[in-house]
Amino acid sequence: MSADPALRREIPDATVARLPEYLRTLSRLAEDGVLSVSSEELAAEVGVRSAQLRKDLSHLGSYGVRGVGYDVETLALEISRALGLTEDWPVAIVGMGNLGHALASYSGFVTKGFRIVGLYDDDPALADERIVGVAIRPLAELTEHHAVDPIAIGVIATPAPAAQAVCDALVGAGISSILNFAPAVLSVPSGVDVRRVDLSTELQILAFHAQRKSLAAGDLRSAVAAP
């Protein structure tokens, strides 16, 4: 009777960030032949509180059955729909160094919905190499390519100094969703969505906590000062 809440209500960012994890776990359960899960069980698998899981799911609609739990198949489908994975998302990768190669051949990349349609690099040494059936082309051909076969998401896998120029090229071609692996802050017009994945940032955060642990563990060299 009521419209799909995923299209009408606002889904909090924190929830959206967890939906892929729920979906992945549900897919695994489905493969294992599990038909139904309770919020308690699923939450335990994913590593969150059951109340949080239920509240997250409530933002997409009411797909559970009280006293029973959630149908695995149905819930997976509804999360896929909410995330937009029932559509097809053509992806282009710019920068085919080590990281670009790894991304292009990463199997998890090709999972539902995502499809690599373009690989770009200006290095002539890479020209016309093919990865997963897609040729590597110079970046200048991006706009032309995009006009023929539209790209929804651009992935930047270049060194940091080139990232802003590549980003400008992507935005200029009309791409408004960008995943940036370069350690650089990109400035983009409003309406363009950038997410950054940064290895060294993650390492530094780990280092911070490791340092905290080692200091807490009775390393009294640091107790330099007193009141």
Place this chain on the structure above:
Amino acid sequence: MSADPALRREIPDATVARLPEYLRTLSRLAEDGVLSVSSEELAAEVGVRSAQLRKDLSHLGSYGVRGVGYDVETLALEISRALGLTEDWPVAIVGMGNLGHALASYSGFVTKGFRIVGLYDDDPALADERIVGVAIRPLAELTEHHAVDPIAIGVIATPAPAAQAVCDALVGAGISSILNFAPAVLSVPSGVDVRRVDLSTELQILAFHAQRKSLAAGDLRSAVAAP
């Protein structure tokens, strides 16, 4: 007169997550010969509000000068200290497929403080290959290696099904900081710190927002229901 606040106070997680970005930007400014920045300028570079930057920095101590700003060199050093980057962090990578290779040769990896001391993979085809001067060894040698030349951080770059076993091996050897690139939730004893980086999660979040944008942009097919 007072002790280093970084060692006495608690630094919020949200702040810690931003410190690497501040540090990177400060390093770039230092290279460009900039001696001093205001919170307003630095915040603009990083893409945060100046009040947030000041509050973040206030957690490490009081290193600014009112009416002037922050000394670039000093602030970079203090952030490095807070993050623990004045120490040396030996890193091991497990899983030398495409991603492992890319990580090992990633230049940003070797930046201050981090040093690759071990590469592991059980595939005999990779045995004794060397990357950046480090040999690839079978995972069974991890514990022995760790005893001789301690490893602070373990990086998991294997396929998802192998991730938990690798994680158990790392934890068993005594490593308590883990960076996980496999799309799997790892269960670890308390005291072990795991951070996950997942490409397909990031893509799915982008897809969600892209879908939202296209729905909002006058795509009225979806306006199915009305009161």
Place this chain on the structure above:
DNA sequence: AGACGTTTGTGAACCCATGCACAAAGTTGA
């Protein structure tokens, strides 16, 4: 020396996210 302009550091208000606890709703079994 003193007034003025600038910028930091932080108290206070707001906002979002998490976790608790329970009523509502469904199933199962007698």
Place this chain on the structure above:
DNA sequence: TCAACTTTGTGCATGGGTTCACAAACGTCT
């Protein structure tokens, strides 16, 4: 059919994080 049990969906309280706004502190200029 009805009672007992299970599990969802959610109102409410709690806690962190972000932003505002301003007093305190510093340099500069006269």
